[in-house]
Amino acid sequence: MALIESALLAVKRSSFSSSIHISKSLSLSSSSFNVNNVRSIESISIHSKRRLSTCCQDVKVGDIEDLGNSVNTQKKIRKLDSLLHRFRRKRALSVTDMVQSEWCQKQMEFILLRGKPKATEAMKAGTERHAKLEAEVVQKIKIHVKEIEDSWALKLMNFIVGANQLLFEGLTRELPVIGYLEGVWMVGVIDEIRLPINESVQSPFLVENKTRSRDTLPAEAQKRNSKLQLMCYKYMWDNIVTSNFPASRFYTFYGLNSHYILSQEVQDLAAASGFPANTLDDIVMYYRNTCAVLPPSHNELLIRYEFQRDHSLLGEEKFTYDPAWLMSQLRCSLEFWLGEQEASYVSPDERWKCRFCNFATICPNNSTESETKQAETELDTVSKTEIRRPS
Known part of the structure; x- marks a missing residue:
């Protein structure tokens, strides 16, 4: 069963508008923030009994030689054969997918074709x-759902109450986000969002928390x-709050x-928050209204x-945010996911990464000429097997 995180405010609050007063605010420096000043909220962990589905249907494709030289047909075949279609068509790309692709596209390809390595102790x-940082401001509860609509309703509720907590208390953590960007759906979880102190414009600060196994x-x-x-x-975030x-x-x-009627338990949770x-569309309406009152995030x-040892x-x-650099990175990653490039x-100056890669021994980049041919043949066999695998 898939575990899906959502959240519910511990106290009842009416749906908020642009006139909401922010009772607490925070500075960008982490040392000046006292988490004890933030009231706890409850979180809903949903054990979903159904996998997320999509409207995409499997398309049977014959031999490429039989398809002719039509450019449109070739694009269609490339799309069906792309990593995005084969591995992410029933769920959106994640920010983690994009980041791992930037680290090494070949490693990302190996992960998709051969499976993700076991988590290390550092991971x-x-x-x-x-989880500990989240628990400082969030208290989790669990409910079981059977339908995908209930799962998505709770995910959107999680964003709504997290945004509500940010506006009322100045801080929220582990906030799930979803957006349609550059022609694809993308999801992610923001580590931490804060509101600044002593600034006329209350632009949220985004924070990423990283742990290190070494003290360097x-x-x-x-x-x-x-x-x-x-x-x-x-x-x-900026796309969510500025676009419909x-x-x-x-x-x-x-x-x-x-128009799906939400389960009674989900309806009760929504009313309490x-x-x-009553329906999924009602939750989406609240989600849209919430996004409409949120400001774009800070450029810093x-x-x-x-x-890790002592925190x-x-x-x-x-x-500072660099939109031009970001777009170049996203386009490069999407070309890889969409099958537009190998x-x-x-x-060469980052080959040190290979020492920490689980696939280094079979990667053509680290092999002799004979080993390269063997690895490429083996990878091609795995790739063809994956193409024939039913969804």
């Missing part, structure tokens, strides 16, 4: 730290990767019934680096 420690700051390639992640979140959410496209992509709803972004602060890096290898 587990990072996950536990994020990361290499430049790792910093660049983290900056890309946080810039993606800003791009998504494409509800019809959303329902179609995920195969949702907008201040926005009574913050990454915090902690030492001591190793350093903070503030940097997976690229790391640059």
Whole structure:
């Protein structure tokens, strides 16, 4: 069963408007914020018994030789054979997908074709730290749902109450976001959002918390990767709050019934949080209204680096949002996902990444000429097997 996180305010609040007063505000410096000043909210963990579905149907494709030289046909075949269609057509691309592609496209391809390696101890420690930070401002509860519409209703409720907490209390953490960007659906979870102190314009600050197994700051390639992640979140946030959410496209992509009557438990939770709803479309309406009153995020972004052993602060890096650089990175990554280019290898000056890659021994970039041919043949066999695999 898939575990889906959502949230519910512990106290009843009416649906908010642009006249909401922010009772607490925070500075960008993490040291000046006291989490004890933030009231706890409850979170809903949903055990969904159904996988997320989509309206996309499997399309049978014959031999390429039989399809002729039509440009449109070739584009269609390339789309059906793309990594996006084969591995993400029933769910959106995640910000993690984009970031991993920037780290090494070939490694991302291996992960999709061969499976994700087991989490390391450092990765587990990072996950536990994020859960602890979330628990400082969020209290979780669990409910079971059977239908995908209930699951999505709770996901959108999670955003609504998280945004509500930000406006009322100045801080929220682990906020889920979804948006239609550059022609694809994308999802992510923002580590932390704060409201500033002593600024006339209350533009939310986005913060990314990173843990380190060593008491040193990361290499430049790792910093660049983290900056890309946080810039993606800003791009998504700003798109969400400045553009009208494409509800019809959303329902179609995920195969949702907008008039679905929510389960009684979900209706009760919605009413308790201040926005009574009967259908999924009601929740989407509240979601749209919430986005409409939120301001674009601050152009200054913050990454915090902690030492895993004692959670001591190793350093903070503030940097300015660079939309031109972000768009170039997104286009490069999307070309890879859409099958418009082959997976690229790391640059020669970043070959050190290969020492930490689980696929280094079979990667053509690290093999002799004979090993390269063998690895390419093996990868091609796996790829063809994946194409024939039923969804």
